[in-house]
Amino acid sequence: MPLKFIHAADFHLGADLRRLGSDELIETLREAQFGALEKTLAAAVEQQVSFVLICGDLFDSRFPNADIIEKTRKLLSRFSSVPVFILPGTHDFLSDDSVLAGNVLTAGIDNIVVLNDKVQSPYLLPTDDCRLYFLANRSNRSAFSPLAECRIVEGCCHNIALGHGSLSLGGLGVDYDYPLDPKDIEKSGFDYIALGHWHKPRLEKLGKSTLAYSGIPQPLGFSDPENGSVNIVTIGDNGDVNIDRVTTSTVIFKSVSERIYHPRQLINLLETAADNNCILKIDLEYSDKFKEYTEIETIIDKARSRYLLINADNSYPNKPAALPERDSREESNLLIDNFLTELDRLKETDSPQRAGLYEKAAELGLKIIRGEA
Numbered sequence: 001m002p003l004k005f006i007h008a009a010d011f012h013l014g015a016d017l018r019r020l021g022s023d024e025l026i027e028t029l030r031e032a033q034f035g036a037l038e039k040t041l042a043a044a045v046e047q048q049v050s051f052v053l054i055c056g057d058l059f060d061s062r063f064p065n066a067d068i069i070e071k072t073r074k075l076l077s078r079f080s081s082v083p084v085f086i087l088p089g090t091h092d093f094l095s096d097d098s099v100l101a102g103n104v105l106t107a108g109i110d111n112i113v114v115l116n117d118k119v120q121s122p123y124l125l126p127t128d129d130c131r132l133y134f135l136a137n138r139s140n141r142s143a144f145s146p147l148a149e150c151r152i153v154e155g156c157c158h159n160i161a162l163g164h165g166s167l168s169l170g171g172l173g174v175d176y177d178y179p180l181d182p183k184d185i186e187k188s189g190f191d192y193i194a195l196g197h198w199h200k201p202r203l204e205k206l207g208k209s210t211l212a213y214s215g216i217p218q219p220l221g222f223s224d225p226e227n228g229s230v231n232i233v234t235i236g237d238n239g240d241v242n243i244d245r246v247t248t249s250t251v252i253f254k255s256v257s258e259r260i261y262h263p264r265q266l267i268n269l270l271e272t273a274a275d276n277n278c279i280l281k282i283d284l285e286y287s288d289k290f291k292e293y294t295e296i297e298t299i300i301d302k303a304r305s306r307y308l309l310i311n312a313d314n315s316y317p318n319k320p321a322a323l324p325e326r327d328s329r330e331e332s333n334l335l336i337d338n339f340l341t342e343l344d345r346l347k348e349t350d351s352p353q354r355a356g357l358y359e360k361a362a363e364l365g366l367k368i369i370r371g372e373a
């Protein structure tokens, strides 16, 4: 019997979105995150899939606010005909006090199974002739593969593994990021390996196994893909895997960089990309002969109503930006990214009472990096 299911991951519900600025925008993106989960569950009903896999980081923290938990519960119980399996990730990893440990999320909702200590791997789904293999992450970093302990048990038609970590392709610095060795995957014999953690979708055929990242369902920044999606996976009786990608996002993050010779170029660019659901980042360089800087601000301001947000704070300097300056700006953005990621990691492992400390550190650190302190 062929098997059809949805593979999703990395909803990051409850993520701290304050870096975006206005409360209205934060609310829009927060709604879009829940909207992506709703679209995923609605697609499950419409496509008549057997179940939905959420492969880690459903929540942005293992201690989400009560209202985030309640909203998630409401949504999951509204789609009570859809069995949902939730794997702890790196943001919402399993600890004795985490949201995925107790029954805070699942109480009274029969269709959700959290793949925590109370559930044995492999999990047998007799009516689907299928076994799910998993090992819940117990910290936000680890040098071990989440699939290291999973061995196929004979007797089922479909063997599916779930994990939250990084495919170890060499040179990517993922040594402590729950690395999955492609050589192990080749030998594993799983039909499908459903992964979370990477926000960009990816598909690999390793031996007889298909490995996939479904990607982030609602992008949260410019380093994410423009659109978010989940995978509808069909596995035939001969083991053939077919994947349909379903778009689940509403807010688009788009970055454009262009060298400007004439104001008209910018007008065209802004018209082409115009979309009320788009958060646009424009990174402009100017040709040496470009003199109409004062027009730039007016052009951007005129276009604002046609976008959710235009982020162009640094894009019209008083003099043409030379190439080396651009490089150093990219370097400092990378530094800021790494710094904030590292702080996030520390904050996740610390007690929630100390969260304010990390916010202060982030504020001060950013000032120092930007040379404002």
Ligand SMILES: [Mn+2]
Pocket: 056, 057, 089, 090, 091, 164, 196, 197, 198
């Ligand atoms: Mn993750």
